[in-house]
Structure formats: C-alpha cells, structure tokens
Amino acid sequence: MTESSEISNQQEIIVNNSNSATTDIRELNEKIKHESAFVDLVTMEMDKVIVGQKYMVERMLIGLLSNGHILLEGVPGLAKTLAINTLSSIIQADFSRIQFTPDLLPADVIGTMIYNQKNEEFTVRKGPIFANFILADEINRAPAKVQSALLEAMQERQVTISDKTYKLPEPFLVLATQNPIEQEGTYPLPEAQVDRFMLKVVLGYPKKEEEIKIVRANISPDGMPKARKLLHPDDILKARKTVREVYMDEKIEKYIIDIVFATRNPKEYKLDKFAPLISYGGSPRASINLALAAKAYAFIKRRGYVIPEDVRAICHDVLRHRIGLTYEAEAENISSEDIITEILNTIEVP
Template identity: 60%
Template sequence: MGNTSTSADSVDMEKLGAKIEQASAFIDDIYSELNKVIVGQRYMIDRLLIGLLADGHVLLEGVPGLAKTLTVSSLAKVIDTKFQRLQFTPDLLPADLVGTLIYNQKEAEFTVKKGPIFANIILADEINRSPAKVQSALLEAMQEQQVTIGEETYPLDDPFLALATQNPVEQEGTYPLPEAQVDRFMMKIKIDYPTEQEELEIMRRMAKTGAAEELKPVINTKKVLEAREVINDIYVDEKVEKYIIDLVFATRNPEKYNLKDLSELINFGASPRASINLNLAARAHAFMQHRAYVTPEDVRTIAMDVLRHRIIPTFEAEAENITSEDLVDKILSTVQVP
C-alpha cells in the first residue's frame, strides 16, 4: 500500500493535499444525488463508500424495511456500475450465483453461462438464508476476485464490491456465517431505525404512488479505481499506525493494556486482517473528508465497524450479556489515543 512509514517532512503535504482535494470532489456530488432518494442513513452511505473506496466488502445487519436494498441500488446508479441483487434462499445453488456450463447440442460442446456475480456491485440479500455451499461460493469470489466454472477460472469485474445483508431478528431456518467467513468482510455495520424527523420525511416522500425520482450517474468505475490509487498515497503517521496496532493487540492481550478484566471475556481477538482493514478504512475516511492524512479520529470513527465481528466473546461474556460491541467500546475508551 502507498508510502506509509515515511515522515511527514519527506511527503509534500501541500501538493498531496491539493491532489486529494481534487480527487475527492465527487464525494459531495454522490451525497447530494443520493439525498434525492434516501432520507438520513448517512452512516450507512458513509460505510458503503468506504467499502467501495478501500476495496472492502460490507456486511449490513438490520431489521427489514430500513432501505438497505434501496441505498445499495441507488449507490450503484450514482456510480454507473453493473449492479445485481441476489435474493439468498434455502434452495439457492452455487451455480445460480457463479454460473454453469451448458451443453450445446448443435455445436456438441459446453458453453459457459456466467452467473449474476459478474457485476461491479452485488447485493447478497439475507445471506444467512442460504446453505454453507452457496455462502462459500460467494466468499471465494470475495477473497480471490475470481470464480471457477468447470475447469476454467474467470476474473470478476474491477471494482468488485460484495454487500451482504442479514436480518438479526429471525434465526429460524437460517445458516449463520462461520467466524472465518465473517472475517472476510472489511466492516460489519448495524443499521438502526430512522429518527422521528427522518421518518416523517420518509413518509411524506414515499406515501405516494407512481415512479420515484430518477438518479443520474455522478462518476464511473474508472473514477473509483483512480480514487483507490490516490487513497494509497494518503499519509499515515507512525503514531497513528501504532494506535491501530494497539487497538488490535488489545483484543488479543488485554492485560497488556490495563484491560485485565477482558481476558476472561474474549475468546478470540481480531486477526491481522483487522489491522490492514483499519488502516485502509481510515484512509478512505480521510479521503471522504478531503484530507491528505489520517487522524486518530478517523481510526476511532470506523473502529467499531471493523472490529465488532472479529472479536468472539467467551461463554462467560455471553452469560453476562456482554457483546463484542461492549468489548470494543471498552478497548476504545482505555487504549491511549496519540
């Protein structure tokens, strides 16, 4: 990833600042276009954009009816990308996702029929409704950015962003994602109900029949890939890098960080993927603020989303109703901020 361990003196911050300012101008255009259709949900939009810019997949959790699908499909329209929504169901097969070989009698040979996963942004709706086979087909695609059909391997489009939703309420007839697979998501975000004011605005806009407002593309995929290149150059000070490492290591060795009481509550801490993703997501967050450097506040803003699904609480913690989020909160309030 870009030149991170250099000192601020050797990086021309003024030049870099101007470059970031110019490269990130489209972020405001995306927000204003999305505001035509989506009320509130700034947190969800922010995190989806971070995922897109930092090349990380996002798991969204929230009850039905919170505009998750609308937000994702609207974002795809604003970025002029190929978008596919896949409804995960118990009878879905891996071939329904990645594609299959079809025998052509006339030619007496097999031809490839590519599945809906060949898109830039895919929404795996209710990912925990389909069996492990289908989940792992999606997760292979997320990890390798390629799929295998028959004997051949096919690369997926670039950018490729997988967004998956799961409903926290109904556990009946669901297949929970294994920890190792959940770790492949850069962020797990929890979506809450809108405020009264937002809900009033939603009701006024939506309680009408007829076509919704059309969204116009603001940027294309080329621009997204260019932005990713620029994000690699965003400056991360050594103190901020050390802060990221401290947060991740506090999940593994809490006693070293004055968090002795957490030792009994954390079964597994965050993997090295957490450090990488914290760094990338913090840079993307700085980019969205039109800034050429990462602050500890960028790290703190996205830390919960990057860590909440990577810490496995012990049975003792669960017995006391202590969630992984409580543990992240405790770590964030105890580990020293540079």
C-alpha cells in the same frame, strides 16, 4: 486547533519520521481535496433518494474506496437494496441482487456449463456474481457451500466454472445482509468467513422526522426522485489509488496495532477484566482493514492525512465481527461493542 496549524504539525511529523523521502503534506492535502470532490456530489445524489441512512451510505463509500466488502445487519425495509442500486446507478456500474435461500446452489451464484444441443458443445452461463455491485440478501439463509462460493469470489475476485477461471469486473463490491431477529432456518457465517468482510454495519430505524420524509416521497404523485449518473467505474479505480496515498504517520500505525492487539491480549493493556470474556481477537486482517478504512474515511472527509479520530470513527465497524465472545461474556450481557469502546477509552491516543 485550526486546520492550517494541524496541517503544519502533520508536515513537521512527516519530515521528522521519513527515512527515504519527504512527503509534502500540503501538496498531498490539496491533491486529496481536489480528487475527493466527487464524494460530496455522490452523497448529494444519494440523499435525494435515500432518507435517514447517511451512516450506511458513508460506510458503503468507505468499503467501495478501500476495496472492501460490507456485512449489513438490520431488519428488512431499511433501504439497503435501494441504496446499493442507487449507488451503482450514479457510478454507471452493473448491479445484481442475489436472494439467498436454503435451496440455493453454488452454480446459481457463480454460473455453470450448459450443453447446447444445436452446437453440440458446452457453453458458459455466468451467474449473477458477474456484476460490479452485488447485494447478497439474507446471506445466512443459504447453506455453507453457497456462502463459501460467494466468499471465495469476494476474496479472490475471480471464480472457476468447470476448469476455467474468470475474472470478476472491477470495481467489485459485495453488500451482504442478515436479519438480526430471525434465526430459525439460518446458517450462521463461520468466523473465518465473516472476517473477509471489511466492515460490519449495524443499521437502526430512521428518526420520526426522517420517516415522515420517506412516507411523503413514496406516496408523492411524482414518484421517487432519481439520482443522476455522475461517474464511471474507472473513476472509482482511480480514486482507490489516491486513497492509498493518504498519509498515515507511524504513531497512527502504532495506535491501530495497539487497538487490535488489545483484542488479543487485553491483560497487556490493563484490561484484565476482558481476558475471560474474549475467546479470540482480531487477526492481522483486522489491522490492515482498520488502516485502509481510516485512509478512506480521511479521503471522504477531504483530508490528505489520517488523524486518530478517523481510526476511532471507523473502529467499531471494522472490529465488531472480529471479536469472539465467551459464554461468560454472553451471561454478563457484554457485547463486542462494549469491549471496543473500553479499548478505545483505554489505549493512549497519539
């Protein structure tokens, strides 16, 4: 199917389904094409610095454009810090890195009151959370009270120091990392807190050809290339509003709901074999985040409407940390990835 015929079909759907107002999908598509042009420029600049992590960069942009946070799981040395630092530089935003350790305190993250002997009064010392881009490195190494302080800030977009509330800067993106191998001395994130991350992205090693490029860039006498400053934080806030304008048909909405409901009630979708393997499924937040992420994915693909492939492309990252597995699933070596894949293969695509 050509893009023009696809747009024509989408336009017909809108006219048939709209009860209150008719959306001109062609006009919207042109607007999205124009306003999403910066995505290609940002990606090109990121590619100058980051080799072999296109998937991670794309997911970072999806999280940024849909106002969600990202949990990254991968071994050290995969350019996670470099990626978010480079993105913040391109957008001319503030970047802060917090190394989570067992002795970290909530005040070390959000800030505290300091007594000034000269003025004989308390003054606020804001913590590293007051930045646009936060890298929460090895978040599972800090105790629960520190994790809670960060996750509350992520949810509320504000922190309370003493008895005063302070708004966090916008845009605000938290990229939290955890090492899948080292479990000793870690504090696993509770399910309710993991659910606050829009995406959980699992990173793998680069390919051999990509690693050759990485080595060459790091040993070059010219040093690592630098990314240009292209945008302003206000451009991201504007783009977020445009992302929400991306059209989503009722059939796509129902498709999303069916996918999430299948994680809760697999028997209703002829997935009886998964019933004893799932301890809990995705919450309404999963449905919301899947819809928002699908819109952001359509936006970075420079389309003004969501298609089923957008939902399927982002589904694993939205749901993999929202499905609880029973001991039986672990005994059978069944992962949430396997369950999501089977759900996508079973649910009828609109």
